[in-house]
Amino acid sequence: MTAQPQTAPVLALSDIRRLAENDxxxxxxxxxxxxxGDLAHLWQWMTAAQNKAKPVIRHPRLSVFLSAHGxxxxxxxxxxxxxxxxxxxxNPLTLLAGHLNTDLQIYELDLATPSGDINxxxxxxxxxxxxxIAYGMMxxxxxxxxxxxxxxxxxxxxxxxxxxxxxxSGDDALAALLALGGFDLAACLGAALAARLARAPVLLDDSxxxxxxxxxxxxxxxxxxxxxxxxxxxxxxxxPAGLRAALALSLLSALTQSV
Numbered sequence: 001m002t003a004q005p006q007t008a009p010v011l012a013l014s015d016i017r018r019l020a021e022n023d024x025x026x027x028x029x030x031x032x033x034x035x036x037g038d039l040a041h042l043w044q045w046m047t048a049a050q051n052k053a054k055p056v057i058r059h060p061r062l063s064v065f066l067s068a069h070g071x072x073x074x075x076x077x078x079x080x081x082x083x084x085x086x087x088x089x090x091n092p093l094t095l096l097a098g099h100l101n102t103d104l105q106i107y108e109l110d111l112a113t114p115s116g117d118i119n120x121x122x123x124x125x126x127x128x129x130x131x132x133i134a135y136g137m138m139x140x141x142x143x144x145x146x147x148x149x150x151x152x153x154x155x156x157x158x159x160x161x162x163x164x165x166x167x168x169s170g171d172d173a174l175a176a177l178l179a180l181g182g183f184d185l186a187a188c189l190g191a192a193l194a195a196r197l198a199r200a201p202v203l204l205d206d207s208x209x210x211x212x213x214x215x216x217x218x219x220x221x222x223x224x225x226x227x228x229x230x231x232x233x234x235x236x237x238x239x240p241a242g243l244r245a246a247l248a249l250s251l252l253s254a255l256t257q258s259v
Contacts, residue, residue: 124182129186160209
């Protein structure tokens with residue numbers, strides 16, 4: 001379903017930076033049951049992120065963020081139809097989410113107002129970015145114990161590659177996000193930070209993978225509660241946004257019940 005989070009708090013970019021660098025709860029990696037073999041690291045990750053004796057997935061949420069970008073407009077010609085397509089009861093992601101008892105939420109960030117064209121200037125102002133980050137933070141509501149993040153705009157992976165390359169070359173992570181990203185990626189970053197505070201593991205779909213290097217560049221351990229869906233389910237896929245991560249969730253849910 002399409003959703004709107006609660007009213008976002010007023011933040012500054014310095015607050016986001018301080019949160020990532022200094023204020024996230026530490027994770028203590030437990031010893032995993034030997035019977036889990038090669039899957040032990042996934043059990044450890046979920047247990048540490050939840051700060052429990054063993055991981056539990058009772059109230060998972062699959063958050064799909066959608067915003068318009070001022071760049072790569074030819075990739076976004078079908079953007080206005082995406083919310084209805086994602087919410088369609090016959091959509092594979094909707095069907096899978098229902099089968100897994102997962103709360104699927106589609107978050108639209110004003111499709112009529114795209115981020116800036118990166119060929120002419122920065123994608124976002126600091127104020128725009130902070131608003132989107134806060135919006136994402138408010139999407140992680142009490143009770144969510146596992147979070148999947150995905151982005152539905154086909155142009156987002158292209159921008160994400162540019163952000164990852166900028167970070168790899170030594171650019172500041174938040175500066176790269178503002179220069180090259182979009183409101184959907186900023187919201188994903190906020191959701192990932194809020195999940196750490198809420199003690200919820202985060203699984204990044206292919207379309208949201210850049211969130212991990214952004215956080216890791218801000219603080220080495222800031223992304224320890226996060227894993228990539230392709231690391232759980234590495235098979236080659238031409239999948240719509242969120243599908244790989246949702247399929248991976250089925251394995252992770254079974255893993256929490258295995259020991």
